[in-house]
Amino acid sequence: MTPIYTVSPSPEKGLGCFSTKLIPTGTLILSETPLFNVREPRTNAAVLAAFLNITKSEQENYLTLYAQTATTRDAKVIDIFNSNAWQTGSRTSICPQAARFNHSCVPNASFAWNSRLGKVTVHAVTAIPANTEILLSYERPYQVGSARREKLSAYGFVCSCVACGSGxxxxxxxxxxxxxxxxxxxxxxxxxxxxxxxxxxxxxxxxxxxxxxxxxxxxxxxxxxxxxxxxxxxxxxxxxxxxxxxxxxxxxxxxxxxxxxxxxxxxxxxxxxxxxxxxxVSEPVLLAEGVSHSTGRRPPRPIWAVYRA
Missing domain, CATH: 1.25.40.10 (Tetratricopeptide repeat domain)
Known part of the structure; x- marks a missing residue:
């Protein structure tokens, strides 16, 4: 079965996730169990301890994720976590596959934490044509460009989406x-x-x-x-x-x-x-017309009405 997306080089972004075919609105693009997570408020020591608790191959996979500047392995572990982690309930988690999705202030996909499944999910919020980069939003939308740029600088990149560029x-x-x-x-x-x-x-x-x-x-x-x-x-x-x-x-x-x-x-x-x-609202109208609400028929005439007739 052909995968719904592939990880490929993205201009000025390193790697990114690109659709291999048309992805309809609402399609589940990714469902991933976190590699590890840390309870908030977190410490660097907690991140390092969680990293050391995963397997050697998982550590190698983790170290391939984006990092800004780090001179030692421990510093790189922390840097990667700060640049790639997602909030998942009361914890912050590392999901290597989800970490490959780049940011846009006008995203075409949505990240979520499904507590029932214990997984992060990514769904298409619009129809995504084939060969299109799948993009998430790392920030709340209720911010002007200067505020967004300041917060996004912590991830080590400058956004060039339509909301930050021509529009x-x-x-x-x-x-x-x-x-x-x-x-x-x-x-x-x-x-x-x-x-x-x-x-x-x-x-x-x-x-x-x-x-x-x-x-x-x-x-x-x-x-x-x-x-x-x-x-x-x-x-x-x-x-x-x-x-x-x-x-x-x-x-x-x-x-x-x-x-x-x-x-x-x-x-x-x-x-x-x-x-x-x-x-x-309808009951007073029905009663005024002499119609029983429960049966839709006119109610029987009371005894006094019979005698007066």
Whole structure:
């Protein structure tokens, strides 16, 4: 069976992962058990101890991963860990295959930790044409280019994706707006009373789409919109956004993820609330028309009505 991707040289990035054929949206590209992990907050001593606990061949494989500058083997072990490790729950893990995926501020794939499987996964968040580099995002999207460059410098590279290159000016305008909207939404979450129309949440969904960010961040934005519409009293619109959140969650994490179960439960809760509200609205109308809600037929006339007739 032909592999879905291959590791090949990537311009100015060393090695990278390239699709060998069209990869449809939602496709599982990689499922990998960590080589080793370290509990947070970690120490250099803990990283070295974990490295020494793996086999000789695994150590050799680990030492082929990207490192910036290191003069001794111990320093290289630490450098590799800092440059390639991923957060996996309460631990930080090394996954040699996942470490080969390069960064883009506008990724076409999503990295996730599946606690049920004990594996990291990579899923396509858009359709990826053949011979295209598969790219993940190492940073949160709600940052302008200068902030992203500062954080990405810790990995030892300068990003040249569309959001950092030719489209940087327009991207920065959108992302600066994202930062503002995200802060506004966080502030509104503290409100327990019925709120106004969730304009910030709806706008954030729109801007993320304009920026071609269609992965986990868009799913979370739909969730915030669902919560906002629910607080406003439009549960029907909340259901629409929650349904989109579930769709994106399955694409990013896979159907066997516990995150999908949580998201689905939220959608079902909203649907149940909507059904209950619809029942409460329709019941007075039916009673006013003299129709029994339980049977759909006109109820029997009470005795006093018979006598008065």
């Amino acid at each position: 940087a000016e327009a991207s920065d305008i959108r992302r600066a707006r994202m930062v503002l909207l995200d802060a506004r939404i966080r502030c509104q979450r503290r409100q327990l009373w019925r709120s106004a129309i969730p304009k910030a949440e709806v706008e954030l969904v729109r801007i993320l789409k304009e920026e071609a960010i269609v992965g986990e961040a868009l799913g979370l934005a739909h969730h915030d919109a669902a919560v906002g519409w629910r607080k406003y009293g439009r549960v029907d619109l909340a259901v629409r956004h929650a349904a989109k959140e579930l769709e994106i969650c399955i694409i990013c994490f896979g159907p066997d993820s516990s995150s999908v179960d949580t998201t689905r439960a939220f959608l079902l809760e909203l649907k149940a609330q909507l059904a209950k509200e619809s029942l409460l």
